[in-house]
Amino acid sequence: MSGKKRLIDENGLRVDGRRWNELRPLKIEVGILSNVDGSARIIQGKTHILVGVYGPRESFAKHVSLPDRSVVRCRYRMAPFSVEERKSPAPSRREIELSKVIREALEPAILVEEFPRTIIDIFIEVLEADGGTRCASITAASVALADAGIPMKDLVAACAVGKADGKLIVDLSDMEDKYGEADVPVAIMPNKNIITLLQMDGTLTSDEFNALLQLAMKGCKRIHEVQRKALKDGFGEIKNLVLEE
Ligand code: UDP
Numbered sequence: 016m017s018g019k020k021r022l023i024d025e026n027g028l029r030v031d032g033r034r035w036n037e038l039r040p041l042k043i044e045v046g047i048l049s050n051v052d053g054s055a056r057i058i059q060g061k062t063h064i065l066v067g068v069y070g071p072r073e074s075f076a077k078h079v080s081l082p083d084r085s086v087v088r089c090r091y092r093m094a095p096f097s098v099e100e101r102k103s104p105a106p107s108r109r110e111i112e113l114s115k116v117i118r119e120a121l122e123p124a125i126l127v128e129e130f131p132r133t134i135i136d137i138f139i140e141v142l143e144a145d146g147g148t149r150c151a152s153i154t155a156a157s158v159a160l161a162d163a164g165i166p167m168k169d170l171v172a173a174c175a176v177g178k179a180d181g182k183l184i185v186d187l188s189d190m191e192d193k194y195g196e197a198d199v200p201v202a203i204m205p206n207k208n209i210i211t212l213l214q215m216d217g218t219l220t221s222d223e224f225n226a227l228l229q230l231a232m233k234g235c236k237r238i239h240e241v242q243r244k245a246l247k248d249g250f251g252e253i254k255n256l257v258l259e260e
Pocket of ligand 1: 099102145146150189192
């Protein structure tokens, strides 16, 4: 056995040349699809995702709707060509789980009680995946919901943090996700400082976990600036990728 893959070199640089506290280049476009009520495209490093939103629209299937609120549905899907090893087009367990996880991260921000007996549909198409697709999906979907004119308490911004070669890092790529020691996807409502998603895979001390949570909050807040710019101008891009220490 040759041992573990090295993810951080002697200069403290990650496999793609980033520092521990550096986000991947991020671009968000809004209103790019004509056949939906709201849409967004996110490109975060090599991760590339399209989101289309319909609603709130009246539900004809009465067993689906609720008398006191809108029902939010979410479908996360990875294209067969989105990953190196062709993914089967059939829905996987992971896609079904991520659809639920993403819906639950977005729902607290949506004023669902304003639209009883309606449905809000979120369709997420991952075109290219290089780690962090659940976070990028949440970031883009919340922008697409706002683009659809759906009233919200706040946007939801998401960012993964984790640990590789014993160092805490932000915005993990696929390789860091696979070979690192921990992966912690986080989503927040940035103005309200409410966490709507917090998962963890791997092992961390409680100090490391607390430091990572702070790092994730900083990452989400920087991503939130791009979301706001994208909603205002149709396009947002990150300029300063390094988060302050
Ligand atoms: N991935 C893959 N094939 C799959 C599913 C995932 O290559 O069938 C890769 C993809 O790059 C994805 C990464 O594994 O972004 C990490 O997946 P995870 O389940 O941790 O979710 P994510 O980090 O994308 O939210």
